[in-house]
Amino acid sequence: MAKVLMKGNEALAEAAIMAGCRHFFGYPITPQTELAAYMAKKMPKIGGVYLQAESEIAAINMVLGASAAGKRAMTSSSSPGISLKSEGISYIAGSDLPAVIVNVQRGGPGLGGIQPSQADYWQATRATGHGDFHLMVYAPSTVQEMTDLVALAFDNADKYRMPVMILSDGMLGQMMEPVELKTANATDCPIEKPWAACGHRNSRPHNVINSLYLTPQALEELVKKRYEKYEVIKKEEQMADEYLTDDADIILVAYGASSRICRTAVNTARKEGIKAGLIRPITLWPYPAKYIEKHIAHAKAFLCVEMSMGQMVDDVRLCVNGRKPVAFYGRTGGIIPAPDEVLNEIRKLTGGVK
Amino acid sequence: MSTLNILLAGFGGQGILFLGKMAAYAGLMDNRQITWLPSYGPEMRGGTANCSVCISDDLIGSPLVINPDILVAMNLPSLEKFIDKVVPGGTVLVDCSIIDKKVHREDINVFYVPATRLAADNGLPGLANMIMLGKMLKETKFCTENALEEALLKCVPPRKADMMELNRKALKIGSEL
Incomplete structure (x- = not known):
C-alpha cells in the first residue's frame, strides 16, 4: 500500500x-x-x-x-x-x-x-x-x-x-x-x-x-x-529501539517525541567526535531494562531526556543502580526541547563544556 | 542533502496549513522524508496560524521548525515573530500586498510577492497561498515541478475538482513572477 x-x-x-x-x-x-x-x-x-x-x-x-x-x-x-x-x-x-x-x-x-x-x-x-x-x-x-x-x-x-x-x-x-x-x-x-x-x-x-x-x-x-x-x-514483552549504542560512551535514553530530538542530537555529537548513542524505550511498562543492562559495562554515562521535570529517569536509575552516572535534561509545560539544548548536555557529560 | 526546514505563517483562513500540506506532499512525491506540524490551540482561534514542514533525505528528528531555511510570511505579526530566526542564507517570501514593511537583514534572500492582490486581480480569491507556493518553488527548487502537480492531485479532494485548474493557475502565476 x-x-x-x-x-x-x-x-x-x-x-x-x-x-x-x-x-x-x-x-x-x-x-x-x-x-x-x-x-x-x-x-x-x-x-x-x-x-x-x-x-x-x-x-x-x-x-x-x-x-x-x-x-x-x-x-x-x-x-x-x-x-x-x-x-x-x-x-x-x-x-x-x-x-x-x-x-x-x-x-x-x-x-x-x-x-x-x-x-x-x-x-x-x-x-x-x-x-x-x-x-x-x-x-x-x-x-x-x-x-x-x-x-x-x-x-x-x-x-x-x-x-x-x-x-x-x-x-x-x-x-x-x-x-x-x-x-x-x-x-x-x-x-x-x-x-x-x-x-x-x-x-x-x-x-x-x-x-x-x-x-x-x-x-x-x-x-x-x-x-x-x-x-x-x-x-x-520488553521493547526498545537502539541507535548507535554499540560503541557509545554517552547513552541517551528517551521515548516518544523527545527521542526524535535526541536522535538529531546524537548525530550532531557523532560529527563532533563524541561517541553518543540512544536507547528508545517502546514499552514503558514493562520497562525495557535488558536493553539498558547490556550497555552499563561500556557506557561512561547515561542521559535521560524527557518533556517533563524527570519521571522516566527514575526507571533508568533503577536499571543502572548506581553503577554509572545518570544525568537528566528536561523541558516541561508544553515546550519541545531543541536538539542543540540536548547536544549541550551531551557535551557537558564529556567534559567539553563546563 | 540535509534537512530543509520550512516555516509558513499568516492569518487563519489564508490557507497556511493547506500550503504546508502541499509542500509536504510534494516532498513525499519526490520520495523524501517529510513532517508537517501545525500550530494548534489559542493562536488558531485568535488570528495567526503557522505550520512547520521538514523535507529530508534522512529520518527527521524534531518536526518543529525553530530556524527555517524558508519562511513564508503572509501577515506582519508572523514576519516580525520569525524574521530573526531565519538561518543566514535562507529565503523569505513576504506577501507585500498585506505587509508594507521591508526586511532589514542583509544575509538572507527576500522576495516581495503581492500574492493577495494578484489573487484578487486574477479571479483567484483565497489562492494567494498557491501563488506564494509557486514563487517558493521557483526560488528554492524545494521539490520537482512534477511532484507539485502530484501533490495537488492528493490535496484537492474530488468534491472540489473544480478548484484544480484555479490552483494550477495560481501556482503558475507565482512561478512566473
Missing part, C-alpha cells in the same frame, strides 16, 4: 479500526480530538459504535461494559481526561478485562496547557488509578508507530486480559508524516473470549465480571496471580 500523509491521531484511529475495534467511547479534549472525530465519522459507516459520552468517566465505563461483552473497545483522551478515567481503568484491571486507552499528553498539572508533554509517565507506569496493578504502556515516536503499536496493544490486551495504554503526546497526535497502513485480517474478536459476559440462552453457567472481593484471602490470591502474569510480561 502506498504511503499517505496522515495526522498521528487519525492514523491511530484508522489502525484501531483495522485491528478490529468497533466500539469507541470518547469525550473531546485538545490535542486528542481528531482521534475521536475520525471515529465519529468512520464507525457508523462500518457498523461500529462511536459514542460521545457525557464525561470521560462515563466513556471509560462504557469501555468496561463493551469489553466485558467480549468486544475490542477503546477510548482516548489527553492528560486531564486520563486522570478522570483512572478510576475506570483500575476497575478494568481489577476485572481482568482487556481495553486500549490512548493518552495524547499535554502539559500539566491541572488543566495545564495544550502543548505536547511527557509529564504523565508516572501516572501511566505507576498509578493510573488505585490498587495493585499495572497497565502495559506503549510509547510511539512516529506516526507509523502510532498505527503499528495500536494493533499490538489490542492483541496484548486480549492475550493478557488487561488494560493497555498508548502513551503519545500532542506533537505526535497533531503532526502529519507518511504512513503505511498495514492491512490486517482482524475481525472484531480474533481471540476466543470464553469469559465474556454475553448472551448464551442458559447454555452454560453465567460469566461474572467483577472487581469486588470482600474476603482478604481471596483478593490477595487474585492479585498475586495477576502479579505472576506481570512477571511473564516483564520477561516477554
